[in-house]
Amino acid sequence: MSKTQANTKVAVEEKSFKPTGNFVQENQKSLLFIVGAILAMVIVYIAYQKFYIAPREITASNQMHVAQDFWAKKDWDKAIKGFDSYPGFQKIIDDYGNTKAANLAYFYLGTAYLNKGEFQKAIDNLTNYRGDDSMVAAEAxxxxxxxxxxxxDYDKASTYFKKAADKANNKxxxxxxxxxxxxxxxxxxDxxxxxxxxxxxxxxxxxxxxSQNIDEYIARTEAKL
Incomplete structure (x- = not known):
């Protein structure tokens, strides 16, 4: 290859990779469309939260207080199924599934089933709780x-007790x-x-x-080691 050919090749390569400086101008319509689409999505999300989720959240919370009262009184059936025109936790979940109130209802419903001895239903609901409250999460x-x-099922029991202890992180x-x-x-x-x-x-x-009588437990396990 001659020196002239080599110089020509380098010049072509440099030209190929040299920024043109007019990317924005050439793609202005596409960029405006993308920005507009993003803004539209943000507006739709805000409107959805304000005009759909927020009113449903208030309604769900207002309707759930009677079920909470039944739960506190350990009237598990009424807490689960409701009473008269007042919904139970199951209906709150069914009707308002995307609200914080419905999420909390999973905890109440799960503990109600636990106390009724319906253990698989308790697990199904308690494991659906996704709240931020560390105390409630630990209890779930x-x-x-x-x-x-x-x-x-002791393997899973030990796994969840460890998770509960870590999540609670209190005395x-x-x-x-x-x-x-x-x-x-x-x-x-073990x-x-x-x-x-x-x-x-x-x-x-x-x-x-x-801790008050934990020495008895320690003595018992040490005797078996």
Whole structure:
């Protein structure tokens, strides 16, 4: 290849990769269309939240208070199914499924089924709770674990008790779920894990109610090691 040919090739390559500087001008219509589409989507989303979701949220919350009263009174059937013209938690979920109230209803409904002894229904609803409240979330996980214990699925029970203890992260619920976790380990004859769990309660939560007689549990598991 001659020097002239080489120089020509380099010049062509440089020209091919040199920015033209007029991309915006050449694609102005496309860019305006994209920006307009994005703005339209934002406007639709805001309108959807303000004029559809927000009113439904208020309605769902207002209708749910009677079911909450029945739940507090442990009248599980009325809490689940409703009474007279007042909806139960199941109808709140069915009618207002995309609201925060319906999400909370999953927790109430799951615990109601747990107390009624309908453990699979309890699991189905409690695991659908997606709230931000760490206390409620921890109780939903703990309730799920309780249901799995009743179904004798101890592997899943231990998994959910661990999740509940971690999620709670406080001196009230965490030692409670750790103690239940230890009992599940004992049921599985995993005395080493049970012993470690009980000792964690003693060391990390010495003032908790669960810690008051935890030495008895530790002595029991150590005797089996």
């Amino acid at each position: 996980l703990g309730g799920t674990a309780d249901a799995y214990v009743e179904l004798k 009230f619920l965490t030692p409670l779920y750790l103690k239940k976790l230890g009992l599940v380990y004992e049921t599985q004859n 005395n080493k894990s049970a012993d470690e769990t009980y000792k964690k309660i003693k060391s990390d939560y010495p003032e908790s109610a669960e």
